[in-house]
Amino acid sequence: MLTFVQKLAAMVMLLALPSSMSAPSQTQSPPPSNVYDLIIIGSGMSGLGAAKRAKELGVAKILILEARDRFGGRTITQPLNITLPPNAPAPAAIDLGAAWIHRISGARGFNPMAKVANESGSGYVTTSEAGLSFDPKGVEDTDLWDSTLQDMLDRWEVYYEKYLDGNPKDSDSLLTVYNQFIQSASWSTLQKAALLQGLTTEIAMDYAADLSQLSGPWSQSDQNWGNGPDALPLRGYSALISYLAANKTIWTNYVVDVIDYSNPALVNVSGRILKGPGTGAKFTLQAKGVINTMPLGYLQAQLAPATPILFKPALATNQSAAIKAMGMALLNKVVMVWPNSSWWSGIVTKPWLTMRNSTSLGSFSEYYNLAATGVKLPVLICFNAGSFAKGVESMSDAVTVSSALGPLRRLLPAGKTIPPPVQTIVTRWASDPWTYGSYSYNKVGVSSNTRQKAFAPLGTQKRVGFAGEHTHLLFPATAHGAYLSGIAEAERLAPLVM
Ligand SMILES: Cc1cc2nc3c(=O)[nH]c(=O)nc-3n(C[C@H](O)[C@H](O)[C@H](O)COP(=O)(O)OP(=O)(O)OC[C@H]3O[C@@H](n4cnc5c(N)ncnc54)[C@H](O)[C@@H]3O)c2cc1C
Ligand SMILES: *[C@@H]1O[C@H](CO)[C@@H](O)[C@H](O)[C@H]1NC(C)=O
Numbered sequence: 001m002l003t004f005v006q007k008l009a010a011m012v013m014l015l016a017l018p019s020s021m022s023a024p025s026q027t028q029s030p031p032p033s034n035v036y037d038l039i040i041i042g043s044g045m046s047g048l049g050a051a052k053r054a055k056e057l058g059v060a061k062i063l064i065l066e067a068r069d070r071f072g073g074r075t076i077t078q079p080l081n082i083t084l085p086p087n088a089p090a091p092a093a094i095d096l097g098a099a100w101i102h103r104i105s106g107a108r109g110f111n112p113m114a115k116v117a118n119e120s121g122s123g124y125v126t127t128s129e130a131g132l133s134f135d136p137k138g139v140e141d142t143d144l145w146d147s148t149l150q151d152m153l154d155r156w157e158v159y160y161e162k163y164l165d166g167n168p169k170d171s172d173s174l175l176t177v178y179n180q181f182i183q184s185a186s187w188s189t190l191q192k193a194a195l196l197q198g199l200t201t202e203i204a205m206d207y208a209a210d211l212s213q214l215s216g217p218w219s220q221s222d223q224n225w226g227n228g229p230d231a232l233p234l235r236g237y238s239a240l241i242s243y244l245a246a247n248k249t250i251w252t253n254y255v256v257d258v259i260d261y262s263n264p265a266l267v268n269v270s271g272r273i274l275k276g277p278g279t280g281a282k283f284t285l286q287a288k289g290v291i292n293t294m295p296l297g298y299l300q301a302q303l304a305p306a307t308p309i310l311f312k313p314a315l316a317t318n319q320s321a322a323i324k325a326m327g328m329a330l331l332n333k334v335v336m337v338w339p340n341s342s343w344w345s346g347i348v349t350k351p352w353l354t355m356r357n358s359t360s361l362g363s364f365s366e367y368y369n370l371a372a373t374g375v376k377l378p379v380l381i382c383f384n385a386g387s388f389a390k391g392v393e394s395m396s397d398a399v400t401v402s403s404a405l406g407p408l409r410r411l412l413p414a415g416k417t418i419p420p421p422v423q424t425i426v427t428r429w430a431s432d433p434w435t436y437g438s439y440s441y442n443k444v445g446v447s448s449n450t451r452q453k454a455f456a457p458l459g460t461q462k463r464v465g466f467a468g469e470h471t472h473l474l475f476p477a478t479a480h481g482a483y484l485s486g487i488a489e490a491e492r493l494a495p496l497v498m
């Protein structure tokens with residue numbers, strides 16, 4: 001049976017290469033024995049970071065198990081259906097998951113994703129955060145609005161700092177704090193509306209959760225890598241993934257169902273082959289160390305039943321409770337592609353565009369204009385976040401795209417129409433069964449150390465560790481946080497498994 005599985009695995013390696021831009025080479029054959037030094041669950045940025053570092057440190061037998069039929073997890077670069085001029089700066093492709101390298105440089109030096117982007121041959125272009133904002137009638141926002149918004153965000157910042165210094169309650173949401181602020185003085189209707197718009201755009205969209213769901217004290221306890229600009233990898237994040245996946249042993253379509261760490265020295269990893277050759281076959285592999293990068297949303301779904309089976313022995317109640325207390329956010333994209341950007345190039349001249357919606361804040365109102373960035377693609381992306389985005393997932397693609405086009409029509413003079421996009425892509429990350437959301441956040445109710453408690457290593461010899469964006473204390477919700485968490489976990493486990 002085991003030899004059978006190994007043969008299957010070799011076949012899977014040859015046959016189940018992911019298509020298109022995310023197809024790296026897999027050149028190693030499976031090791032003869034069933035016992036690995038290190039098994040890494042997941043081929044996202046964290047799993048590949050872990051594999052790279054473990055290999056550098058001399059760990060010999062490393063195996064990556066991936067449930068999907070492709071590598072990369074929450075990074076996926078989708079080729080577009082358009083022909084660009086021969087001198088175009090970037091290929092026609094769009095990231096459906098992570099897109100930016102946030103803050104490419106600063107006191108910590110270069111963001112590690114910038115280095116990987118260069119090593120992969122993709123390179124990157126820095127982007128500006130400049131934007132335009134239009135009121136619900138489609139009129140560009142006035143200086144009065146802009147200055148009121150900025151003034152209110154500045155006042156909020158001062159208030160929020162004081163709030164943090166004053167023994168805040170873990171049970172507060174950010175909405176609670178907003179309401180306290182609003183009651184702290186008598187503000188004009190304009191001031192209140194501007195602040196709510198500002199918090200929606202700057203915080204709720206960014207953390208991709210509602211103000212009522214974000215923790216008052218802890219939702220913004222993450223850090224920026226640096227203070228430099230953001231950047232876009234020119235060939236998309238899949239180029240980085242392909243580079244990191246090269247020369248690694250990755251078995252796609254392998255779903256891990258049980259991590260049994262009851263034996264202190266050797267961990268059993270079991271599961272099933274989901275599709276391709278050997279569909280339905282069960283496997284059990286053994287490893288001296290395991291790095292589990294299953295996303296937070298997936299872990300929460302596994303821990304939801306009364307008797308979860310993912311971990312054997314079951315997680316301690318406090319650890320399981322900590323994982324469940326965290327929040328899984330939701331950010332979705334509506335990608336709209338035209339042959340060229342001529343219909344908006346004279347109107348939307350900045351990368352960011354806000355089409356304000358005063359009755360349903362943040363709904364189909366944030367856009368990114370790739371034509372005004374260094375990749376110069378004729379593409380507009382509309383973002384939705386939080387519970388609104390969750391509701392949109394049950395709408396059809398056609399209705400979703402038409403809702404995203406609606407506010408844009410207000411930009412054009414009466415009688416002019418938007419040419420139909422030649423291609424559209426609608427993401428649904430909450431419905432994705434291998435993540436159930438976009439990235440983690442500190443949800444109302446968590447404490448300062450919930451994230452740390454949630455992802456403490458397991459077993460008397462701590463041979464099962466966690467990595468992934470959700471485990472990084474400084475840079476959660478980012479590609480570089482995921483990558484660094486994998487590296488750190490490889491460094492912790494390497495001495496134990498060699
Ligand atoms: C829409 C969106 C936009 C984003 N934008 C940015 C951005 O601009 N910049 C940025 O830095 N970050 C961004 N992020 C966040 C970034 O994508 C993630 O933080 C990062 O990619 C997570 O990497 P990971 O390795 O932790 O998880 P993943 O990439 O999810 O990898 C985990 C892997 O585990 C696999 N897996 C799950 N369950 C099993 C199982 N049972 N058995 C085997 N394998 C399993 C999954 O299929 C997946 O491949 C964005 C995310 C989304 C969704
Ligand atoms: C990436 O390459 C560009 C162009 O050569 C260079 O300017 C930049 O400093 C490099 N970045 C890193 C992180 O090495």
Ligand SMILES: *[C@@H]1O[C@H](CO)[C@@H](O)[C@H](O)[C@H]1NC(C)=O
Pocket residue numbers: 136137356357358359360363364407
């Ligand atoms: C505001 O959003 C709601 C809900 O999506 C929508 O029905 C309405 O048309 C939007 N209003 C404007 C001005 O875009």
Ligand SMILES: *[C@@H]1O[C@H](CO)[C@@H](O)[C@H](O)[C@H]1NC(C)=O
Pocket residue numbers: 243246247
């Ligand atoms: C993969 O291995 C081959 C052969 O050893 C080597 O030529 C190549 O540079 C390696 N690729 C990467 C990205 O490490």
Ligand SMILES: *[C@@H]1O[C@H](CO)[C@@H](O)[C@H](O)[C@H]1NC(C)=O
Pocket residue numbers: 260262263268284286
């Ligand atoms: C782990 O798997 C091996 C091989 O299948 C098996 O012999 C062993 O009993 C398993 N260990 C535990 C603790 O289940």
Ligand SMILES: *[C@@H]1O[C@H](CO)[C@@H](O)[C@H](O)[C@H]1NC(C)=O
Pocket residue numbers: 338339340341342419
């Ligand atoms: C731009 O695309 C439109 C269709 O959206 C087309 O009618 C027009 O001819 C194109 N313009 C150029 C300069 O290619």
Ligand SMILES: *[C@@H]1O[C@H](CO)[C@@H](O)[C@H](O)[C@H]1NC(C)=O
Pocket residue numbers: 081422423424
């Ligand atoms: C790609 O473009 C062609 C021609 O414009 C069109 O027929 C086809 O439906 C498009 N495919 C997608 C996936 O949008």
Ligand SMILES: *[C@@H]1O[C@H](CO)[C@@H](O)[C@H](O)[C@H]1NC(C)=O
Pocket residue numbers: 316318319452453454456
């Ligand atoms: C859970 O509680 C036990 C017993 O009180 C303690 O030893 C352990 O460190 C706690 N685990 C976490 C992750 O907090």
